[in-house]
Amino acid sequence: MKIEYKVNAPVSTDQFVELLKASNLAERRPVDDRVCMAGMLANSNLTVTAWWGGKLVGIARSVTDFHYACYLSDLAVHADYQKCGVGRQLQVLTQRQLGAHCKLILIAAPAANDYYPHVGYQSNPRCWVLDRDQCISR
Template sequence: MSLKYRINSPVTVGQFLHLLHESELANRRPVNDLSCMQGMLKHSNLIVSAWDNEELVGIARSMTDFHYACYLSDLAVSKAYQGHLIGYNLQVLTQQQLGENCKLILLAAPGLDDYYASIGYQKHDNCWVLPRAESLSQRGYSPSVKQLR
């Protein structure tokens, strides 16, 4: 295993999809929506990746302001490479790219609460997720808001 870590190196959609399928993250991502997958890569502003030669074997894909908050949206490691601290190293390298006051935020995959707690994350019960299918503008709580362009 000749592992190298890269910061913001190009990752193709094909490589990303392959890794999601090789990890267990594909069943929780819109892998059949190519446009969405392309957008996920294109609009991330921090990607830390792990490579075995030219094979993508791990990724930490984030959106951040680099000062206050970093949302680590995808943390995936190929099953064949799990157990070698790759996911941990991806998080360390992600954190190293951030300012000293920038917090790392993620939504844990099912069954991983103990892992994240063991490496120092603090669990918060006040996280809320608004599914895209739920339209706030249809609820009628405020006057009509026109979309700006």
């Protein structure tokens, strides 16, 4: 059996949470907040998934305009399938869905920071984050 890749295939909240727990992303995602996790899936406008049989083993979950910018908000691969090219293929297939000039943008998990230069990303120090519990000052 080989890994099957799908674009915008349905993924249940349970499948998504299980995958995040089996990768290293659960520690930085609100996996105990089912409403949030369901909303993350429902409001993504591009997902590319990797399946081994009926088991979700990888996901690239993005928000994009398909022309200028694509924010790859989750790239998760089950620990048992890491270092087999699954993450790379998820990114390749994500790029194929985008317009010719659309940039792929992501924030790396600390443990994956050294992975991205290896596959062609350039570091950009201009990312800023405003957490929900912070207010924009006037």
